[in-house]
Amino acid sequence: MGSGGPHILRLCSDAEYSPDSHNDIQISLPVLLEAEDPARFALLRTWLRWCDESHNCNKHNAKSKAALPTRLLYLGDLDPDVLRLYSPKEDDNIKYFALSHCWGKITENNKRQFCTTDDNINSRLKGFSLSELPKTFRDAIRVTRELGIHYLWIDSLCIIQWNQKDWEYEAERMEGVFASAYCTIAATSALDSNAGFLKRNVNNEYVLVQDALGRRFYICADTDDSNNHVDIDDFDDHVEKAPLNTRAWVMQERILSRRTIHFSDKQMYWECGEGVYCETLTRLKSSFRKIYFMLDPNFPDRLLESGDQRTIEFIQFLSEAYSKRDLTQETDRCVAISGLEARIASAIGCRSRYGIFEQHLHRNLLWQRSDGEKAKRIGYETGIVPSWSWMAYDGGIQFMEIPFGDVYWNKQLRFNKEHKQVFSNIFKRKGIYALVTDVGVFQNCSLEQRDISYAVLDSSKAERGRIWYDIESSGNLHTEWCVVVGRNSHKDEHGLRNEKYYILVVRLTSLDGEYTRVGVGWVQSGYVIRQRLNVRVV
Structure with a gap:
């Protein structure tokens, strides 16, 4: 402190800096503090106290089921x-x-x-x-x-x-x-x-500088070369x-x-x-x-205050980001986000099943592999995670890009009923989770591989749909079944209005009336016909 009255240090200034705003220059530490410097912990205490006194972050969160951990x-x-x-x-x-x-x-x-x-x-x-x-x-x-x-x-x-x-x-x-x-x-x-x-790696060999545009970085203390720098504030x-x-x-x-x-x-x-x-x-x-x-x-x-569309987009963003993250135990994929999933489901007032939220069921089901590779089924105990959940497989996923507002969802597609006591334990969900829906068959079309997907072709070899398989394709649509998740109308290149189906591709299991998901895609409505009602997809 020098003479001439008290000096005020502004602890948290905005990172947005305009070189024309000469009276709003960033206040910064000239060097980063040493690991053992008491001032470093003093800064942490200041942050904590300031947040307690100035923000609402420390209010007790009533959504938490457990006030304190077991130990x-x-x-x-x-x-x-x-x-x-x-x-x-x-x-x-x-x-x-x-x-x-x-x-x-x-x-x-x-x-x-x-x-x-x-x-x-x-x-x-x-x-x-x-x-x-x-x-x-x-x-x-x-x-x-x-x-x-x-x-x-x-x-x-x-x-x-x-x-x-x-x-x-x-x-x-x-x-x-x-x-x-x-x-x-x-x-x-x-x-x-x-x-x-x-x-940490950056120490007092570096000096913090700021250029005329307000950009801030560290350069070596013994050189004037601004190209020899370490980025700072790069969260x-x-x-x-x-x-x-x-x-x-x-x-x-x-x-x-x-x-x-x-x-x-x-x-x-x-x-x-x-x-x-x-x-x-x-x-x-x-x-x-x-x-x-x-x-x-x-x-x-x-999130909830932002409306349904933002909520759907955020859930898909979380699912995609999470799916690309690493796990030591692959079977933790259905557990490591379960607390977050439960929080979201409770807030929007619906059930969720392994990353699929009932309120946004249809869009949540229309996922595909993001890297184009075929999926590998994770080795859960039999019946734990259903085939229609992206948590059943390893690797990253992405959702189909589907417009908001003009899609009519299949109301016959729904979760099966469940016992509430069983639902309460993520480790005791064996064999109870299924989709109840109608299934159809493909007609007057064939498959042709196109890079990571398969084109659905009519008799003239014109493309009438596209399928992305989770597992290996059979190469023959006559052996496949499909679930229509939603539909919308659009005009083709000739100005004719066609109906487009968003579909799950499924196959029969060893049990009659039970199917498993093998892919996702879209197809024009004239190439699918409904055949069986109220079957189970597991």
Whole structure:
């Protein structure tokens, strides 16, 4: 502080800068703080307090089914090396942090050295040593303590590992764990549990500069070459594209969290309902509406206020993005987003079945592989995930581009009835999920392969439809059946009005009246005729 009165440091200024606005120059740190610099944690405390006092992000979220997790890690012992697991009581009023991290490629022996198991849970309820934990966990404990919080949730410590019953129970409560957390710590830069995340790649060898256009970046301190620079405030590169955010489990952790601190390898970012704030004291604004919905601390309130079309587009965006993310266990595909799915279904007031929402059933069913490769069925237990759900297969998906407003959906296509008690458990849905619908057969047409899809041709070899197969094509439409999902009218090249059907391609199973999905597409109405009523697609 110099003389001449108090100086005000504007902590969060807008990233949108105009070189003509000379009175609105960015306020920034000249260098990033060292990993152990107390000012770094002071900034985190300031962000947290400022959000508590100025935003609505910390309001209790009544949508969460579980107010507190089954177990938390207690960090408040007088001896900082002593930790213990704590089972919250129903009337406890506890603030806790949650850790979002990547396990990485570590061996099972390594995992057993620090995970909670049936063998050590009783002793961990009494107390154990901080030194038993890997670096990423120790960094998370350091941050939690520095911010004045005594409780932390970490999956491998608070869920009993290699105990299927406990894992299933806790997986269903995951929505509440992150939605109720006071704040989430994202170990964005940590490739695995042993890596840690407080240390970073950019250090004081770089100096922050700003050019005449307001663009900000770091250059090496010992050179004047502006081409030798490191991008700064690049949330997309530092966070969105980081390995952590390629993991499937992390998607719902991030969306359901009220606010998140991202520890990238370049700088810290604070993310809450009001936007993203950088360690360089800059506020980032996003023009991407879908990100705005994801920042909602009371997700999905903002989404529902935007109307049905936005909701459909967002659900499809989430499904596509999630389908391209990585999982260590492929059978977790139907579980790692189940909390988020349940939250959306509850908010829009409908049932959902493995990523397919009843209120938007028809559009949700019209998905296809995004990479053009044939799908591989995931090895779930028999009957767990139906063939018409994209969760039944591995790999990325995309939805057919269908206009809004001019499509008439098949009202005979619906979910089958289910027992409510069975529906409540995602691990006990065996053999009960089916679509009830009519099916038809193709007539007066044939198939011809065209790159990743098949053209439906009439007798003159004119194209009358297109099919994308999930699995191998039979090459013969006379062996295929189809479900008409919706239809719309359009004029062809001759100005004649034709009706276009959006279809699922299905095949008979070994049971009469039961079919399985094998593809998706469209076909002109004259080449399909309805044949059987009220069959099941499983």
